[in-house]
Amino acid sequence: MSVKVSSDDFTEQKILSKIAQLYYVDDLNQQKIAAKLNISRTKVSRSINKAKQSNIVSIKINSPLEKFIELESALEKVFELKECLVVPSNEDPAQVYGNMAVLLAELLDRLLDDGDMLGIGWGATLKNISASLVPLKKMNIKMVPLLGGLGKVGIEIHTNSVSSMLGQKYGGLSYAIHSPAVLDSRQAKEIMEKDSGVSEIFKLCEKIETALIGMSDLGEDSTLIKTGNFSIDDFKYLEGLGAAGDVNLIFINEEGKEIKNKLDERLLRMSPERLKKVKNVIGAAFGPQKIRVMLGALRGEFINILLTDENTAIELIKNA
Amino acid sequence: MSVKVSSDDFTEQKILSKIAQLYYVDDLNQQKIAAKLNISRTKVSRSINKAKQSNIVSIKINSPLEKFIELESALEKVFELKECLVVPSNEDPAQVYGNMAVLLAELLDRLLDDGDMLGIGWGATLKNISASLVPLKKMNIKMVPLLGGLGKVGIEIHTNSVSSMLGQKYGGLSYAIHSPAVLDSRQAKEIMEKDSGVSEIFKLCEKIETALIGMSDLGEDSTLIKTGNFSIDDFKYLEGLGAAGDVNLIFINEEGKEIKNKLDERLLRMSPERLKKVKNVIGAAFGPQKIRVMLGALRGEFINILLTDENTAIELIKNA
């Protein structure tokens, strides 16, 4: 009896391997295999599936980019992302920005059509990527800032400059927001909100389907401190509340929960509720200090497309 | 300029690898990949092809039987066979016969249906394979000898015994031919041919679509000598004409040409012309001494399905 079973297994494996070979290696179609082996096409189809499931067939992607692709697939699955793009890590951040720019150009080419709007967040990463981005083709897209200006004149990280740079490169239009992102009082913010120019932009934001945002940590080196918009005490206060950083000036913790705080009422930026409704939110960031805020942005689903580097990708997966 | 080209290549390879990964590894269909990446389904299809052609995708068959499958594919191509089956070589011929029997059972299961006829040739190989064959399922098939009897009573290699053994195993019918294969004179052969029993069988032969035959060399150990049907002088005479051996008592050289000879008119067997019309002719043989006659049978297209062992398969490919 056992002899019979083992010869059945042998026979089965033989025929599965043979069919797999004919299909995948010799490139016959299922119809031809069926005719050749005198079996039904249905059986060929089922045998191929069986061969795949029993690992008789192994398919591999051979590419120098393979490891990045695998990281991307893993992150897409773990954080339920629409898409993830990973570039090689490099000691020289300029290299990383450059590679990110190449992938971002390809991504935007797929995501945007003539007439579409692109929401723009803030951050050094965004600024640097945008600087080296070369559009695949010109498009009549409209750049819309998602928050007020940050930084003083001369420190060009404010959203308007990123918007206008991208607008110029794409040959499209860029809107400017004529208000700071951080105001002195709730009253001041409410007044700015009602300003016709500002409110027009926030009205446009309602229709945005694609946005590009950065993620920032609360370290002392943070651009927010450098620009003078926030003090070290502000950061300590936010850390005390459990914040890990911000996405588009929305402060969040590592778990992805928004950290409501006393500063919120003075911030002029797209609301968390609205941001979560945007179809494609591309978040770009890398580096060990960003891990916590990135985890928050991913877990809280503030972003659904991630652009990062290899080392950061590995860390994110470890902590997933 | 060169920078732009290389980043285009990078971008292209990236997207091809990504699509290939999604398709082959993550098992998304083309429609879903298209939706995910915001491109047309057509483009996905074309990208997958490009990825295959540029060897980004490599497909391998993993199976302990892989090397046999590869030999089979190679032989099928080189000799334009309908099918080829290769079993592991083994010092113990009984093991080889056993494995051949397993594959033959599976083959016959595919080739034959209820009511079909199976033509049976002669030879020690056939006898031994048939002895260990276990049918996959019972079938009402009819065994028809393709030549007269060989050997004396007690030396059971004559076709009738192979036929009846297989007939019993399959639960089918086996015809017996009541005449020797080698007669004393042309007249004797012509008389036997007219015998009602014999002519009935040769009439059945006309309708045969599947046949199982052996291939025999002209060595002194050949069964034909042992049975006394041929003398060493006969063999020397045939060798002198360039014969390498026989398929169903049709003498052929290494190139596949039939060697007409003075013995032919005394042989009672299916004609070469008729044999070549049979849809499926399964030839089974192995061993170094058989190489020449097997090459002839393959090149002369006397057989279109080959059943052999690994070492013989390798030799055949070397000499192809």
Next chain:
DNA sequence: TCATATAATGCACATAGTTTCAATAATTTT
């Protein structure tokens, strides 16, 4: 810069592959 050649794109159709379902065959249980 414009005209021309060349390549990329997506639609509509053609081909290929999978799944459902009803029938048949194999297996297990009684």
Next chain:
DNA sequence: AAAATTATTGAAACTATGTGCATTATATGA
């Protein structure tokens, strides 16, 4: 050994994939 259960099968309906062709976009050369 008969009955009940489970697995296998192939035809047909469905889904997925590939391709020819007209169109649009891109590159090339005058």
